[in-house]
Amino acid sequence: MAFNHKHLIDITEYSAEDIMTILETAKTLSEVNERRIKKVPTLQGYTVVNMFNEPSTRTRSSFELAEKRMSCDTINFGGSSTSAVKGESLVDTMETLNSYKIDLVVIRDKHAGAPQLVAQHTSAHVVDAGDGKHQHPTQALLDLYSIWQEKGSFEGLNVAIVGDILHSRVCGSLVPALKIMGAKVTLVAPQTLLPARPDVLGADYVSSNLDEVLPEMDVMYMLRVQRERLEEAPFPSEREYHMLFGLTQARDALMKPDALICHPGPINRGVELDSFMADHPTRSVILDQVYAGICTRMSVLYWLLGGNENGSAS
Numbered sequence: 369m370a371f372n373h374k375h376l377i378d379i380t381e382y383s384a385e386d387i388m389t390i391l392e393t394a395k396t397l398s399e400v401n402e403r404r405i406k407k408v409p410t411l412q413g414y415t416v417v418n419m420f421n422e423p424s425t426r427t428r429s430s431f432e433l434a435e436k437r438m439s440c441d442t443i444n445f446g447g448s449s450t451s452a453v454k455g456e457s458l459v460d461t462m463e464t465l466n467s468y469k470i471d472l473v474v475i476r477d478k479h480a481g482a483p484q485l486v487a488q489h490t491s492a493h494v495v496d497a498g499d500g501k502h503q504h505p506t507q508a509l510l511d512l513y514s515i516w517q518e519k520g521s522f523e524g525l526n527v528a529i530v531g532d533i534l535h536s537r538v539c540g541s542l543v544p545a546l547k548i549m550g551a552k553v554t555l556v557a558p559q560t561l562l563p564a565r566p567d568v569l570g571a572d573y574v575s576s577n578l579d580e581v582l583p584e585m586d587v588m589y590m591l592r593v594q595r596e597r598l599e600e601a602p603f604p605s606e607r608e609y610h611m612l613f614g615l616t617q618a619r620d621a622l623m624k625p626d627a628l629i630c631h632p633g634p635i636n637r638g639v640e641l642d643s644f645m646a647d648h649p650t651r652s653v654i655l656d657q658v659y660a661g662i663c664t665r666m667s668v669l670y671w672l673l674g675g676n677e678n679g680s681a682s
């Protein structure tokens with residue numbers, strides 16, 4: 369298999385075959401997480417920098433764990449503990465780190481475009497771990513992995529992405545990724561949380577009526593309301609948002625019997641969905657998504673750092 373990508377910054381540069389290769393390798397690597405010694409020597413000697421300039425629980429911890437599982441050497445830093453607080457620019461920081469002969473940089477930043485900038489100032493591979501409102505490609509891959517594990521394929525699958533589309537980098541990667549894999553995507557949001565041109569994202573349908581859409585869907589993907597990015601009040605109250613766009617226990621009966629519930633986390637319980645739906649024993653795959661974060665990131669590291677040249681993944 370030819371995997372010809374230096375970076376993972378823009379999911380639209382990846383084909384269905386590339387994505388399927390990452391998912392299948394993630395499936396193989398998931399077995400490593402079941403062993404007593406959860407480690408393979410595959411990427412021994414590679415140095416990875418995790419640069420998190422914005423808060424993260426899931427992405428940061430799962431990248432660190434994925435790197436450890438694959439035996440990479442890692443440097444973890446970012447935000448207020450770096451010389452950025454003394455005025456050092458992102459470019460100077462990157463050129464400094466590049467002097468260490470690093471192999472791969474994982475970057476999260478509040479500025480859209482930061483990963484592209486970093487890629488211009490390092491010879492290392494770059495993985496976007498979420499940049500501003502732009503993209504979050506490894507989140508899209510772990511979402512696809514979780515859906516694939518439950519549904520078996522993507523062709524013709526009806527997926528609704530609900531909520532704060534306007535501020536969502538998850539949406540920026542997930543909509544194109546689902547379309548590349550053959551799914552049908554419906555965006556559901558109040559008009560005030562939709563971009564001016566929702567068609568640019570590539571979704572098939574746009575609606576502001578959750579109850580109309582709900583019975584047709586195979587997957588309900590609930591987006592976090594990004595309180596930290598809301599510049600004005602886009603809805604009167606969180607209570608009203610929850611009534612109109614929240615996945616509530618009352619709406620359970622409207623869903624297909626085998627429809628799934630996804631959320632990228634962190635959850636605002638009582639806003640995007642209530643606790644009954646978040647913890648739903650058969651529908652919710654939210655914690656499976658968290659677990660998929662390790663396997664898919666192990667796979668991304670494997671393929672970007674040489675794939676078959678490093679021998680078998682596990």
Ligand code: CP
Nearest residue numbers: 424425426427632633
């Ligand atoms: N989904 C996600 O990116 O979560 P974190 O912000 O906790 O990494």
